[in-house]
Amino acid sequence: MSFTAYIYDVISKTIRPVKITIKDGLFSEVAPFTPNEETLVDVKGLILPGFIDSHIHIESSMITPAQFAKIAVRHGTTAVVCDPHEIANVLGVEGIERMIENAEEVPFNFYFTAPSCVPATPFETSGAILDSNDIEDLLKKDEIVALGEMMNFPGVINGDEEVLRKLELAREYGKPIDGHAPLLSRENLNKYLAQGISTDHECSNVAEALEKKLKGMKIMVRDGSSAMDMEGLFNIKESKSTVNHMESLGLLYRDIFVNEICSPLFDFIVSDDKHPNDLIKGHLNLSIKKAVTLGIDILKAIDMVTINPAYHYNLNCGVIREGAKADFIVVDSISDCNVLKTFIGGECVFDGENVLFDVPEIEAQNSINASKKSPDDFDIHFDGDECEVNVIECFDGDLLTKKATAKLRVKDGIVQSDIFQDVLKIAVVQRYGGNTVSNAFIKGFGIKGGAIASSVAHDSHNIVVVGHDSEMMAQAVNQVIEDKGGISVVGEDFSDSLPLPIAGLMSNEDAYDVANKLGILHNMASALGCTLKSPFMTMAFMSLLVIPSLKLSDMGLFDGDSFEFIDVIKN
Numbered sequence: 001m002s003f004t005a006y007i008y009d010v011i012s013k014t015i016r017p018v019k020i021t022i023k024d025g026l027f028s029e030v031a032p033f034t035p036n037e038e039t040l041v042d043v044k045g046l047i048l049p050g051f052i053d054s055h056i057h058i059e060s061s062m063i064t065p066a067q068f069a070k071i072a073v074r075h076g077t078t079a080v081v082c083d084p085h086e087i088a089n090v091l092g093v094e095g096i097e098r099m100i101e102n103a104e105e106v107p108f109n110f111y112f113t114a115p116s117c118v119p120a121t122p123f124e125t126s127g128a129i130l131d132s133n134d135i136e137d138l139l140k141k142d143e144i145v146a147l148g149e150m151m152n153f154p155g156v157i158n159g160d161e162e163v164l165r166k167l168e169l170a171r172e173y174g175k176p177i178d179g180h181a182p183l184l185s186r187e188n189l190n191k192y193l194a195q196g197i198s199t200d201h202e203c204s205n206v207a208e209a210l211e212k213k214l215k216g217m218k219i220m221v222r223d224g225s226s227a228m229d230m231e232g233l234f235n236i237k238e239s240k241s242t243v244n245h246m247e248s249l250g251l252l253y254r255d256i257f258v259n260e261i262c263s264p265l266f267d268f269i270v271s272d273d274k275h276p277n278d279l280i281k282g283h284l285n286l287s288i289k290k291a292v293t294l295g296i297d298i299l300k301a302i303d304m305v306t307i308n309p310a311y312h313y314n315l316n317c318g319v320i321r322e323g324a325k326a327d328f329i330v331v332d333s334i335s336d337c338n339v340l341k342t343f344i345g346g347e348c349v350f351d352g353e354n355v356l357f358d359v360p361e362i363e364a365q366n367s368i369n370a371s372k373k374s375p376d377d378f379d380i381h382f383d384g385d386e387c388e389v390n391v392i393e394c395f396d397g398d399l400l401t402k403k404a405t406a407k408l409r410v411k412d413g414i415v416q417s418d419i420f421q422d423v424l425k426i427a428v429v430q431r432y433g434g435n436t437v438s439n440a441f442i443k444g445f446g447i448k449g450g451a452i453a454s455s456v457a458h459d460s461h462n463i464v465v466v467g468h469d470s471e472m473m474a475q476a477v478n479q480v481i482e483d484k485g486g487i488s489v490v491g492e493d494f495s496d497s498l499p500l501p502i503a504g505l506m507s508n509e510d511a512y513d514v515a516n517k518l519g520i521l522h523n524m525a526s527a528l529g530c531t532l533k534s535p536f537m538t539m540a541f542m543s544l545l546v547i548p549s550l551k552l553s554d555m556g557l558f559d560g561d562s563f564e565f566i567d568v569i570k571n
Contacts, residue, residue, distance in 0.1 A: 001346060001444040005043035006035050007263055007320050008334060010307040012103075013299060015334065017024060017041055019355055022326045025345035030322050032499050033466060043330060048302060049318050050078025050327035051284040053271050054309035055149075055178065055201050055220055058099070058110075058457070060537075062498075063515050065099055066359040068279075069108035073350045075283040076339040078109055078327040079317055081309065084176070085115030090367050090459050090503040092118070092128030098362060100143050105360045107344050109327065113148035113178060113350050114138035116166050119460050120151045121545050122567070124553035126460035127367065127432050131163040139173045145313045146170070148154040149180035150197055151459075151546040157191045167195045178453035182400065182547050185211060193217065199271055199312070202547070204229050204400065209265060218267040218312060221304070223287040225275040225537045228397045233266065234294040265282070269304045269310070274487060275537055276453040276515040277522070285339055298334060320417035361477050364501035366484040368455065369433040370463065372522040373477050377437045378470035380415040380568060387415060388570045391423055392550045394444035394541060396532050399541045403550045403559070404443055406569065415569070417441070419448050425470070428543050429463040429477055430554040431455065431504070439570050440557045442466060442542065448529035450491035451476040452521075455504035456545040461552045466539055479502075487536050489524040496524060528533070 002021040007030075009016060058068050058080070065082075071079070087095035095267035096112070103110035114135050119126035122160055130138075138144050147170035150156060170177045182202035193215055201220035203209040209219050222229045269287045284305045291301040309316025317325040326346035327520035328562050332338045349356050364475050378388075393404040396411035406423045409416045417425050426442040429435075451467025453476035463480055467473040472490045479488035479497045485504025488497035498517045500507050507514050518536070525535045545551045548560035550553055557567045 002029075003042040004035070005041050005047045007047040008299070008302065010049060010303055010319055011321065015046065020047075022346035025326055025470055027320060027322050027326050028319055028409060045195065045332050047328050047330055047331045048076075049306040050319055050329055050342065050344065051076045051305045052079040052081070052309040052315070052318055053077060053284055053305070054081045054268045054271035054313065055199070055272055056080050056082050057086050057273055057481045057502070058276065060225075060278050061279055061455070061511070062500055062506055062518070063511050064102040064359075064362050064502065064506055064508060066089050066106045067108075067508070067510050068358070068360050069103075069106045069166040070355050071276075071279055072283055073108065073342045073344070073521060074339070074354060075285045075340055076329040076331070077283050078316065078329070078342060078344050079111065081111045081113060081145060081313055083113045083115060084461060085118055085148055085502050086461065088115040088118045088130060089120075090127040090347075090505065092130065093134055095128075095303070095503060099494055102360065102362050107347060107349050107357055109151050109315075109325070110143070111145045111342065112143050113146040114144050114170075115148045115353070117149070117151040117395070117459070117546075118253050121557055123545055124460045124543070125432055125434060125462065125555070132162055132169060134369065135166045136169050139169055139175060140556055144175070144472070145315070146178055149178040149201070152538060153181050153184055153188075153192055153546070156195055156197070157188050164195070167197070171196050175220065176496045179217065180546065181212070183208065193316045201272055203233060204398070204520060205232050206235060209233055212430060213265050219265060220268040220270045221266050221291075222270055222272045222429040223290065224272040224440055225278045225534045226400045230269075232291060234291065234296060267304065267308050269301065273537065275518065276511045276532060277518050277520065280511050282513045285337060288337055298337065320558070340378055353571075359510070362506070363503050364484070364508070367503050368431050368481055368484050370429060370431045370469050371435050372481060373437065373472045375467050375470040378425060378439055378465075378473045380425075380439050381413050382410050382415050382569055383413065385410055385484070389415065389441050389568055390550065390566060390570060392426065392440060392442040392552065394442060394443075394538055394542060396538070399544070399547045401548070401550050403541070406441065406443070408441070419468060422446055424466055424468055425473060426466045426542060426552055427473060428457065428554045429465070432461045434554070436554055438552060438554050438556050446531035450489070450528040450529070452487070452530070452535060452539065453477045453480050453526055454487045454539060455480050455485040455500065456487065456536070456540045457542075458540050460543070461504060462543065462554070464539055464543050487518070487521055489521050489528070491524065491528055492551075494524060494527075496520060505517060
């Protein structure tokens with residue numbers, strides 16, 4: 001196949017006319033071409049390399065890899081670097097292999113990382129454990145291009161033998177190591193980076209990103225469904241807090257804040273976690289446009305989702321040059337960047353209206369091993385009329401939480417939630433046969449009655465539930481168990497659920513069907529009084545212990561700053 005077109009060359013940073021020939025799925029010729037009045041280019045629009053999401057957990061889209069590909073190509077995405085640690089926490093290596101097998105059935109480039117932290121910490125119960133032997137077996141696979149995000153930064157800093165062995169294996173096999181180091185700084189950051197960890201997607205402010213960048217990390221700007229860090233990171237206005245932080249680190253502020261600070265500072269735009277109701281609207285195409293509205297040059301934004309991730313992960317895509325995979329998209333213009341067509345391996349997979357491939361299913365097997373719950377499983381007892389409790393305070397669009405406290409009324413020996421303070425009950429139910437329940441309190445959801453529950457609960461994916469009263473919390477959890485995994489909403493006059501029977505994380509349905517049902521559940525959560533934009537995504541991260549400051553696992557309330565359990569009721 002040969003044709004002429006205008007391309008954006010991410011290597012020379014120019015837009016130019018070329019003649020392109022594709023053979024065996026590769027660009028075999030990319031030659032200069034001079035159009036004139038008689039010989040115009042064949043392709044209307046501009047050709048760009050296909051977009052690459054360099055850090056995403058497919059499972060968070062609640063659809064299979066094949067279904068993810070079907071929706072992603074509509075938005076110009078042709079490749080992802082995905083960390084399957086969600087399904088690995090449930091099903092172990094078997095789950096990873098099932099993801100790879102399903103991904104191979106569609107014309108899309110799925111590159112995987114070996115999950116480095118399964119479980120993420122020893123302070124929770126998961127369905128599987130991946131040790132260094134498992135990691136070595138995974139790193140040998142061609143489909144595995146990196147070691148997945150090293151969330152156990154205390155283990156790195158304190159020299160945990162098994163953690164260091166996994167990092168050593170990645171270096172031996174010559175594969176990059178992804179990081180996960182929220183708010184890590186100074187000497188602890190130095191120890192973390194000394195192990196060859198090269199990326200971080202947890203930066204939430206410019207000062208944090210600057211320190212990590214200047215110490216050698218590549219910075220991923222996250223634009224997901226729950227964590228949306230782009231606004232905070234692309235705010236390049238001089239601020240007193242940033243100046244003070246940089247000076248305290250011995251760094252010269254005036255040498256850093258130059259006219260085009262975002263060019264050297266940020267390397268990738270990533271999703272991390274993307275819900276289907278967001279994914280049907282767009283993917284990296286929308287993130288690029290969002291970056292532009294925040295002051296980023298569009299060519300630099302395109303680089304962050306093409307050439308930059310391709311070079312970092314040693315992928316033969318992300319560029320239009322001879323010998324590279326013929327993955328490209330046609331857009332209407334460089335300024336608007338609306339996707340008209342998508343090609344993978346030189347074959348059209350999205351023609352502007354239809355996706356041109358079929359999608360296979362993954363066989364669903366029940367992974368929920370938990371008995372039905374009763375209301376008293378969600379009660380917290382105290383002898384007295386009132387008590388002071390530790391409270392998780394969550395925020396819309398932010399994975400970080402704060403430690404708060406509240407004084408709550410005690411009735412019949414049971415501590416009561418308080419909708420006037422917006423202090424609700426939260427619980428994590430162990431789903432792997434232990435049948436334990438840990439209870440605590442949370443602020444920020446705004447629910448006035450009813451409950452919401454989900455088997456999507458990072459990273460071990462036990463069942464998490466938030467509600468006003470114990471009876472409805474039990475109903476919501478029992479619906480998830482009955483569905484063999486999923487999301488449920490229970491109110492006084494209504495209830496509904498979204499079954500996710502594949503590891504309690506995914507459905508075989510397409511993105512539109514899953515998004516439609518999720519939208520119904522969002523509306524129902526709003527009817528309960530919930531004020532969060534993505535309540536189920538936010539709830540899913542309330543059990544992720546490796547992101548500060550206060551979270552809940554099936555073993556208890558966990559202080560992510562001191563990395564230890566604390567009591568729910570203050571002494």
